[in-house]
Amino acid sequence: xxxxxxxxxxxxxxxxxxxxxxxxxxxxxxxxxxxxxxxxxxxxxxxxxxxxxxxxxxxxxxxxxxxxxxxxxxxxxxxxxxxxxxxxxxxxxxxxxxxxxxxxxxxxxxxxxxxxxxxxxxxxxxxxxxxxxxxxxxxxxxxxxxxxxxxxxxxxxxxxxxxxxxxxxxxxxxxxxxxxxxxxxxxxxxxxxxxxxxxxxxxxxxxxxxxxxxxxxxxxxxxxxxxxxxxxxxxxxxxxxxxxxxxxxxxxxxxxxxxxxxxxxxxxxxxxxxxxxxxxxxxxxxxxxxxxxxxxxxxxxxxxxxxxxxxxxxxxxxxxxxxxxxxxxxxxxxxxxxxxxxxxxxxxxxxxxxxxxxxxxxxxxxxxxxxxxxxx
Amino acid sequence: xxxxxxxxxxxxxxxxxxxxxxxxxxxxxxxxxxxxxxxxxxxxxxxxxxxxxxxxxxxxxxxxxxxxxxxxxxxxxxxxxxxxxxxxxxxxxxxxxxxxxxxxxxxxxxxxxxxxxxxxxxxxxxxxxxxxxxxxxxxxxxxxxxxxxxxxxxxxxxxxxxxxxxxxxxxxxxxxxxxxxxxxxxxxxxxxxxxxxxxxxxxxxxxxxxxxxxxxxxxxxxxxxxxxxxxxxxxxxxxxxxxxxxxxxxxxxxxxxxxxxxxxx
Numbered sequence: 001x002x003x004x005x006x007x008x009x010x011x012x013x014x015x016x017x018x019x020x021x022x023x024x025x026x027x028x029x030x031x032x033x034x035x036x037x038x039x040x041x042x043x044x045x046x047x048x049x050x051x052x053x054x055x056x057x058x059x060x061x062x063x064x065x066x067x068x069x070x071x072x073x074x075x076x077x078x079x080x081x082x083x084x085x086x087x088x089x090x091x092x093x094x095x096x097x098x099x100x101x102x103x104x105x106x107x108x109x110x111x112x113x114x115x116x117x118x119x120x121x122x123x124x125x126x127x128x129x130x131x132x133x134x135x136x137x138x139x140x141x142x143x144x145x146x147x148x149x150x151x152x153x154x155x156x157x158x159x160x161x162x163x164x165x166x167x168x169x170x171x172x173x174x175x176x177x178x179x180x181x182x183x184x185x186x187x188x189x190x191x192x193x194x195x196x197x198x199x200x201x202x203x204x205x206x207x208x209x210x211x212x213x214x215x216x217x218x219x220x221x222x223x224x225x226x227x228x229x230x231x232x233x234x235x236x237x238x239x240x241x242x243x244x245x246x247x248x249x250x251x252x253x254x255x256x257x258x259x260x261x262x263x264x265x266x267x268x269x270x271x272x273x274x275x276x277x278x279x280x281x282x283x284x285x286x287x288x289x290x291x292x293x294x295x296x297x298x299x300x301x302x303x304x305x306x307x308x309x310x311x312x313x314x315x316x317x318x319x320x321x322x323x324x325x326x327x328x329x330x331x332x333x334x335x336x337x338x339x340x341x342x343x344x345x346x347x348x349x350x351x352x353x354x355x356x357x358x359x360x361x362x363x364x365x366x367x368x369x370x371x372x373x374x375x376x
Numbered sequence: 377x378x379x380x381x382x383x384x385x386x387x388x389x390x391x392x393x394x395x396x397x398x399x400x401x402x403x404x405x406x407x408x409x410x411x412x413x414x415x416x417x418x419x420x421x422x423x424x425x426x427x428x429x430x431x432x433x434x435x436x437x438x439x440x441x442x443x444x445x446x447x448x449x450x451x452x453x454x455x456x457x458x459x460x461x462x463x464x465x466x467x468x469x470x471x472x473x474x475x476x477x478x479x480x481x482x483x484x485x486x487x488x489x490x491x492x493x494x495x496x497x498x499x500x501x502x503x504x505x506x507x508x509x510x511x512x513x514x515x516x517x518x519x520x521x522x523x524x525x526x527x528x529x530x531x532x533x534x535x536x537x538x539x540x541x542x543x544x545x546x547x548x549x550x551x552x553x554x555x556x557x558x559x560x561x562x563x564x565x566x567x568x569x570x571x572x573x574x575x576x577x578x579x580x581x582x583x584x585x586x587x588x589x590x591x592x593x594x595x596x597x598x599x600x601x602x603x604x605x606x607x608x609x610x611x612x613x614x615x616x617x618x619x620x621x622x623x624x625x626x627x628x629x630x631x632x633x634x635x636x637x638x639x640x641x
Contacts, residue, residue: 062546
């Protein structure tokens with residue numbers, strides 16, 4: 001028997017009476033649905049007259065009306081036309097509307113993807129990604145070329161503004177992080193070198209490591225997270241709000257207006273930040289060497305001069321603009337690919353940071369091989 | 377016309393009561409001791425100058441903007457006295473159509489409509505789908521938009537889909553923020569008619585912020601006008617036409633108003 005709270009069924013001779021009671025509203029929709037389904041299940045092919053008596057229904061909304069319609073349709077399909085009585089005047093319009101609409105929903109489109117199919121799609125995706133990157137690099141280089149031919153079209157103000165945001169305002173955090181890394185390097189170096197009485201070589205280690213590799217790498221990773229994500233989110237939300245289309249229809253090339261100044265700002269900012277970061281790291285190392293290792297600043301500086309050459313410094317600095325360009329291009333490209341939804345914005349911002357960091361590290365490896373080959 | 381008579385016939389029962397409402401930002405007062413009643417079963421059109429605080433009033437009633445003083449009663453309950461639980465139960469009894477639709481951009485239209493249902497009720501997927509498709513058809517959309525994302529819809533379709541979502545839980549009050557803005561005149565006319573039909577079908581009370589003179593003429597039972605932070609006039613369109621306040625005169629007797637008037641005879 002179905003739940004007697006909302007529906008009760010009576011059979012008398014060849015007459016089936018379904019009586020509704022209570023509130024047929026959304027808060028009872030769950031119970032009502034099981035009651036309706038149970039009734040349909042119990043009396044699948046009723047014989048004789050079927051009557052649905054709704055005099056006891058106090059309130060009804062779309063949910064109730066929809067379930068009533070489901071009950072009616074089930075029996076109509078079985079060949080018995082049920083008669084609805086006692087429906088309050090208030091709900092006739094609603095019922096008529098539900099009769100008009102309320103069709104069975106079309107079967108849901110569910111896509112089953114096999115593992116192999118997914119794999120294939122992903123691979124195609126990777127290929128498309130690489131192609132898109134290449135395309136974007138090309139478009140950016142062309143835009144750069146155009147700007148160089150007509151230098152007055154370069155958006156200097158925009159670049160200075162970006163320089164302030166990605167360069168100047170990043171200084172405190174970059175200094176702090178690299179300072180701490182320098183401290184940690186020196187502490188670990190002294191701690192381990194001391195065992196074989198080679199504390200002084202900590203200066204060599206920190207000097208080479210920071211100037212050649214770590215300074216630029218840490219700063220690049222920080223900037224990919226800090227400014228690359230900002231670029232992607234900015235351009236992405238501009239795309240979502242059709243601002244980029246607006247630029248295009250006004251006859252501007254969005255790459256020239258938005259990407260070139262941002263890229264230039266990064267290419268200028270990153271070497272400067274790398275320099276500051278490396279100095280902060282060496283300063284941190286000096287402080288720890290003095291306090292923890294007893295190496296006085298004079299000794300530290302003297303040793304540093306012997307340990308490092310200008311080449312070590314140059315290697316680090318040469319890499320910086322290339323890394324800046326990589327971060328900037330990946331970030332702007334992802335920004336331009338944002339679709340219409342908030343989810344897509346998040347996805348592309350994540351992709352921007354992950355890809356930029358990955359490429360920065362890969363590039364560092366390639367540079368290491370290159371500089372080894374040219375004996376630098 | 378029948379509907380208008382019918383909906384005004386019963387004893388006036390104020391479903392929203394705003395008393396002495398003061399809202400301001402910084403040292404600027406937007407609403408200054410405002411009083412307003414919205415009666416059950418009516419469509420109230422709310423007009424006022426741009427930046428005059430129409431949206432602020434709506435958002436204050438909805439609890440999105442803090443008020444300085446005054447009370448807002450909805451369904452006879454003072455919103456300040458409610459516990460969090462009571463308040464969220466009450467919020468389920470109203471639906472809101474935002475100006476830009478505010479559909480969740482990462483969900484399809486069907487998922488958008490089902491979102492409030494899923495969160496509050498335990499329903500079978502079949503019933504959820506039936507409800508979603510019914511609402512989609514009720515607002516005059518085709519079933520094939522159900523699986524589309526908001527970014528794939530036109531402006532008019534977004535409004536309709538957002539309306540379907542605001543109707544998901546069969547609310548008693550429907551707030552509409554400039555429902556016809558951004559629609560072409562035919563689309564706007566259809567939308568007005570849709571609101572009228574839905575209001576009759578579902579027994580809604582509608583609070584509509586609008587600028588559309590056509591809407592004011594065709595669907596609104598009553599109009600309230602906002603000026604200087606207060607309701608400067610309220611009543612039927614005829615009352616508005618007869619009002620002497622300079623802004624109302626300009627609004628209801630300007631060139632555009634005259635054109636509308638002619639078309640409505």
